[in-house]
Amino acid sequence: MDRLQTSARLMIVSDLDHTMVDHHDPENLSLLRFNALWEGYYRHDSLLVFSTGRSPTLYKQLRKEKPMITPDITIMSVGTEITYGTSMVPDDGWVEYLNQKWDKNIVREETRKFPELTLQAETEQRAHKVSFYVEKDKAQAVTKALAEALEKRGLDVKIIYSGGIDLDILPQGAGKGQALAYLHKKFTAEGKLPTNTLVCGDSGNDAELFSIPDVHGVMVKNAQEELLHWHAENAKDNPKIIHATKECAAGIIEAIGYFNLGPNVSPRDVADTLECKMDCMNPGLETVKYFLFYERWLRAEIDRSDLYIANLKANCHPTGIFMHPSGVEILLTDSLSELSKHYGDKQGKKFRVWVDRVSTIQLDSDTWLVKYNKWESLGEERKGCMATAIVSSKGGNGSTLIHAHQTWLEGSEGKDGPSSWIL
Numbered sequence: 001m002d003r004l005q006t007s008a009r010l011m012i013v014s015d016l017d018h019t020m021v022d023h024h025d026p027e028n029l030s031l032l033r034f035n036a037l038w039e040g041y042y043r044h045d046s047l048l049v050f051s052t053g054r055s056p057t058l059y060k061q062l063r064k065e066k067p068m069i070t071p072d073i074t075i076m077s078v079g080t081e082i083t084y085g086t087s088m089v090p091d092d093g094w095v096e097y098l099n100q101k102w103d104k105n106i107v108r109e110e111t112r113k114f115p116e117l118t119l120q121a122e123t124e125q126r127a128h129k130v131s132f133y134v135e136k137d138k139a140q141a142v143t144k145a146l147a148e149a150l151e152k153r154g155l156d157v158k159i160i161y162s163g164g165i166d167l168d169i170l171p172q173g174a175g176k177g178q179a180l181a182y183l184h185k186k187f188t189a190e191g192k193l194p195t196n197t198l199v200c201g202d203s204g205n206d207a208e209l210f211s212i213p214d215v216h217g218v219m220v221k222n223a224q225e226e227l228l229h230w231h232a233e234n235a236k237d238n239p240k241i242i243h244a245t246k247e248c249a250a251g252i253i254e255a256i257g258y259f260n261l262g263p264n265v266s267p268r269d270v271a272d273t274l275e276c277k278m279d280c281m282n283p284g285l286e287t288v289k290y291f292l293f294y295e296r297w298l299r300a301e302i303d304r305s306d307l308y309i310a311n312l313k314a315n316c317h318p319t320g321i322f323m324h325p326s327g328v329e330i331l332l333t334d335s336l337s338e339l340s341k342h343y344g345d346k347q348g349k350k351f352r353v354w355v356d357r358v359s360t361i362q363l364d365s366d367t368w369l370v371k372y373n374k375w376e377s378l379g380e381e382r383k384g385c386m387a388t389a390i391v392s393s394k395g396g397n398g399s400t401l402i403h404a405h406q407t408w409l410e411g412s413e414g415k416d417g418p419s420s421w422i423l
């Protein structure tokens with residue numbers, strides 16, 4: 001949370017399954033488009049919050065399966081667990097607050113009396129969340145009876161039905177909306193309330209996100225009946241909430257444009273990514289564009305023109321060094337000659353490249369240190385590295401890459417993967 005010195009320009013609070021992540025798209029195109037937009041235009045001054053029903057275990061599993069970038073804040077288990085940063089430091093204040101009028105053992109005891117309820121996997125039972133499956137036609141009656149039974153036992157709970165199958169029981173103060181309200185309060189106390197907040201969801205447990213004051217909201221096109229129904233009953237006259245015409249992450253990008261929240265054209269939607277010169281003022285965007293070029297070159301999705309390579313070489317310092325994660329050291333210009341030879345190597349294959357956590361530090365008046373993680377995937381295989389690059393400006397006329405250094409991310413070393421790791 002300390003990453004930004006001032007208010008975030010935009011805070012996106014997004015659900016994952018069927019909102020940020022489209023499980024019906026094996027190519028993950030809208031997710032990759034969102035990633036490129038975020039890293040290129042928002043990462044440096046905005047906040048990304050993932051708010052999921054998943055437990056930490058299932059959340060981490062999803063991160064391995066899909067090309068996801070890293071959020072600044074992760075809200076898991078339907079707003080009962082809040083963590084910060086890459087190391088996912090838990091918010092202990094939130095946990096304490098949730099203990100009020102909550103007793104998990106009583107919930108387990110009372111729910112055993114309902115044969116309609118099937119307990120979910122043990123990983124999904126959390127300190128402040130007890131979860132079941134229940135058929136759609138039985139959900140309403142069960143919810144009502146359960147609420148009464150638990151109230152009689154002195155508990156104050158919230159029962160949420162999602163996806164036409166999942167039933168979660170949480171403390172009354174928990175939930176995705178309450179967790180967001182808590183964050184807003186925290187930011188306000190620090191004088192850093194984001195300028196705009198956009199909430200994004202598709203199912204029942206996301207409904208509360210849309211009732212937090214002053215937020216913009218997008219229900220993605222594929223939103224579940226229960227969320228659309230909630231909206232019709234509770235928020236249909238709120239002009240700050242839209243039902244997108246596009247599915248999942250494409251709907252999020254649509255909402256950024258609709259509400260004028262900032263740039264809304266993903267670099268992935270721009271055909272010629274090397275059209276613009278390297279620009280020191282926005283190294284994040286240049287990094288995103290460069291790796292899009294790299295992906296397209298290897299997939300043979302752009303012309304095999306030596307001009308591209310020549311232009312890139314012209315932007316490298318003649319004695320600049322590239323440290324390959326394997327430890328091999330070569331001239332930057334030689335590494336580009338190497339890339340040139342691999343044109344089309346990944347043609348027709350499920351090969352993707354994306355960058356995560358792009359950040360920049362200005363070292364002196366015309367030198368910048370750019371840091372990012374880069375991932376390459378080929379089908380199910382993936383490999384990642386942590387990279388740093390030193391870039392120097394050419395007096396308002398583009399920039400020069402002076403040095404680049406990559407180190408395998410944990411688990412990537414020696415692992416089979418997209419064998420062509422070139423740059």
Ligand code: GLC
Pocket residue numbers: 052053054055058078120124131132162166167168205
């Ligand atoms: C996720 C969780 C599950 C929960 C559901 C709806 O799928 O894994 O426990 O019931 O979200 O909130």
Ligand code: MG
Pocket residue numbers: 015016017018019201202203
């Ligand atoms: Mg969802």
